[in-house]
Amino acid sequence: MSLRPVLKRPYAVVLALVALVVGLVGTAPAQASVTTNPNATTWRVLVGEQSPDLAIQGMRFLPGEIWIDQGDSIKFLANAAEVHTVSFGTPPTPIRGIGDLLADAVPRVGGPVFDPTAPWTNSGILTTMPVPDFPTSTSYLQKFAARGDFTFFCLFHGEVMTLTVHVQAPNAAYPHTQAFYDAQAAAETAGIVAHGYGLWAATAAQATPTHVFVGAADGLTEVMRFIWQDDVVHLGQTVTFDLSADHMVVPHTVTFTTLMQHGMPVDSGTLLEAFVGGPSTFSVTFDQLGIWNYFCEFHDDMGMVGSVTVVP
Ligand SMILES: [Cu+2]
Numbered sequence: 001m002s003l004r005p006v007l008k009r010p011y012a013v014v015l016a017l018v019a020l021v022v023g024l025v026g027t028a029p030a031q032a033s034v035t036t037n038p039n040a041t042t043w044r045v046l047v048g049e050q051s052p053d054l055a056i057q058g059m060r061f062l063p064g065e066i067w068i069d070q071g072d073s074i075k076f077l078a079n080a081a082e083v084h085t086v087s088f089g090t091p092p093t094p095i096r097g098i099g100d101l102l103a104d105a106v107p108r109v110g111g112p113v114f115d116p117t118a119p120w121t122n123s124g125i126l127t128t129m130p131v132p133d134f135p136t137s138t139s140y141l142q143k144f145a146a147r148g149d150f151t152f153f154c155l156f157h158g159e160v161m162t163l164t165v166h167v168q169a170p171n172a173a174y175p176h177t178q179a180f181y182d183a184q185a186a187a188e189t190a191g192i193v194a195h196g197y198g199l200w201a202a203t204a205a206q207a208t209p210t211h212v213f214v215g216a217a218d219g220l221t222e223v224m225r226f227i228w229q230d231d232v233v234h235l236g237q238t239v240t241f242d243l244s245a246d247h248m249v250v251p252h253t254v255t256f257t258t259l260m261q262h263g264m265p266v267d268s269g270t271l272l273e274a275f276v277g278g279p280s281t282f283s284v285t286f287d288q289l290g291i292w293n294y295f296c297e298f299h300d301d302m303g304m305v306g307s308v309t310v311v312p
Contacts, residue, residue, distance in 0.1 A: 039171055040071040042141075043178060045163060047126050047154075048080030049189045054302040056196030057082040057222040059154070059248070061163035062185035070147050070170045076140040078126040081302050082222065085155040086123040086140055086163070088116070098251075098272075105155045106135055114142045116150055129301065157248065160219040196221035203227045203245045212241050214271055214282075214296070215304070217248035224299045226254075226306035233286055235312055243271045243280040252304070253297040254282050261287075266294075286310040 043066060049058035057080055068074065076086050083105075091104035110121035123140040130136050144150075144167045154161035168174075200223045203216040207227050216223040226241075233239060241254045254268040261284075268282035286292070289310050296304040 039069075040073065041068070042073045042075055043068055044181075045074050045076050046079040046185055047076050047084045047086065047140075048078065048082055049185075049192055050080040050082065051193045051196065054081050055200070055223060055225050056193050057224060057302075058189065058192035058196065059084075059157040059161045059220060059222070060188065060192060061086075061152075061154075061161060062188055063181045064162065065164045065166070066181065067166045067168060067175050068144060069168050069172050069174070070144065072167075073141055073143040074165065076123060076126065076142070078128045078138045081127060081129040082224075083125045083127045083136070083156055084161065085125060086142075086152050087121065087155045087158075088114075088150060088152050089118060089120040091122075091155065092120055101155065108137075108140075112141060112143055113145050114150070116146055116148060122155070160248075192220060196223055199223055200225065200227065206245070209233050210237055210239050212239055212306070213245045214241050214243045214252045214254060215250055215299075216245035217250050219248070222248060222250055224296075224302040224304045226294075226296070226304065229306045230309070231306065232309045232311060235289060235310055236285070236287065237310075238283050238285040239308060241268065241271075241282045241284070251298060254284075254294055255297050256284075256292055256294040259284075259288070259292040259294075284308075 045066060046062040049060065049062060050056060062079075066074070078084070085105050093100045093103045095101050095104065104122070105125055108122060108124035110118055114121060123137070125136045126138065126140060127136050128138060130138075144165065147167045147169065150165045150167070152163045152165065199216050199218055199221055203213050203223065204227050207213055209228075209231055210233060212231055213227040215225065216227060227245070231239065243252065246252070249272060251270050251272040253270055256266040259266045266284055268279075271279060271282060286308060289312065292308045292310065294306050294308070298304075
């Protein structure tokens with residue numbers, strides 16, 4: 001399956017997504033609407049986070065829990081190159097594969113006023129790195145006219161990426177200010193990025209010249225790198241590119257730029273074992289001296305590129 005014509009880029013998929021989504025439905029009853037609050041405030045929530053080199057992608061809303069008043073709004077700001085959504089309810093298309101996931105993730109569903117009684121509300125894909133000719137956004141505004149506690153999730157990272165919005169009475173005192181949430185977000189981002197670099201280092205410690213990991217991911221961060229990026233092997237050696245450190249099931253490819261074998265460009269296709277039954281490893285036996293560059297079709301613009309130098 002090639003996603004290149006559809007979405008030249010990243011997403012991770014949670015296996016238990018459908019069950020999770022069902023579990024999140026109906027977390028709060030709707031109450032009477034109030035549309036006039038003279039003190040209405042617009043709050044900011046960051047969607048995703050990343051390291052400056054884009055290698056580490058975090059899977060959190062910041063804050064992950066916010067208290068607002070009836071009539072307030074939240075502006076969701078894309079904060080990373082990785083794709084995310086702000087979603088609520090049950091996706092209309094049961095998710096059995098990538099096409100189903102995109103069918104649910106792409107369309108913005110629902111109006112500017114959040115309706116917790118609607119079966120499905122979705123922001124569309126939020127990212128700071130727009131995909132050419134593909135519908136994405138950098139922000140999403142929702143007004144909250146109904147009181148209650150509402151748990152939103154990211155369709156791509158639902159199991160680990162949720163946001164609870166507590167909608168209080170109009171003009172109720174706020175427990176926290178935006179400045180508090182911003183400071184909290186900065187501190188949490190630093191921790192998330194540090195965690196990601198730790199995951200990268202731990203994965204690198206498991207790699208060898210003939211065993212390269214294709215990214216890594218856990219419940220908090222994704223490492224958008226080949227590990228090791230710069231590999232050196234001897235002529236005739238076989239390198240196995242391995243997706244098994246990718247515990248969030250982020251799809252990747254190992255696509256060589258100039259290396260040909262059997263008259264064909266060397267390309268793994270999409271490595272995505274668990275979700276669509278694809279392969280999780282790809283092996284290449286290097287029978288030509290030289291420096292062979294390769295990249296991930298989905299994440300090369302995040303810096304996910306590598307090389308294998310073949311020496312005698
Ligand atoms: Cu990739």
